[in-house]
Amino acid sequence: MSRGGQPPAQRSARLFVALELPREVVDALLAWRAPLLREDHAPPALRPVRRESLHVTLCFLGQVAEETVAPLSDAVSFAGAQARSVPGLSLVEGLWLPRRRPRVLAVALADRDAALARLQRSLSERLAAGGWYEPEARPYLPHLTVARVQGAASPSRQAVLPVVPDLSFHGAAVTLYRSLLHPSGARYEPLIRHVLV
Secondary structure (H helix, E strand, O other): OOHHHOOOOOOEEEEEEEEEOOHHHHHHHHHHHHHHHOOOOOOOOEEEOOHHHOOEEEEEEEEEEHHHHHHHHHHHHHHHHHHOOOOOEEEEEEEEEOOOOOOEEEEEEEEOOOHHHHHHHHHHHHHHHOOOOOOOOOOOOOEEEEEEEOOOOOOOOOOOOOOOOOOEEOOOEEEEEEEEOOOOOOEEEEEEEEEOO
16 A cells, blocks of 8 residues: 555556558658658648557557566467468558548558458457457548647648659557657557567
């Protein structure tokens, strides 16, 4: 017990599970967004997501007790081993999310063989069964965030984004991350990484 007879505060971690991208895909995304980050570009001002933080979120868990990190790691490894590989992915288009009041600039993905959808569903069901995750009611949208809108400005609905690179690829790994909040933007610490074939 802590001072005053109160139980000690439970330590927690802000966690999420994501699909890592191959290096050539990250390079292509950085080149695609570069013109949009120039100071002379039309509003809104954008804060880029750091290179090492570019990923495809599969399940966002939020604040989770640190004691559950080990069983969560087992669940992530199991889902990754079941999936084995995530082929048939490609970049589709740039888009503002959410669509009505955009806060981020993202790139949508095509999931030709539905491998990513199966991985996300398997992971979601396993994490939900453990009581660590509440699946979202809306359908899963495969995408990755490349920049965040700064301030209150929202992009114009007429703003046309450049065409994304014509690039097909496989997922590199499934990773459980800890999100560490920071004034300059969240930093992501990998806790467990399951490499995909």
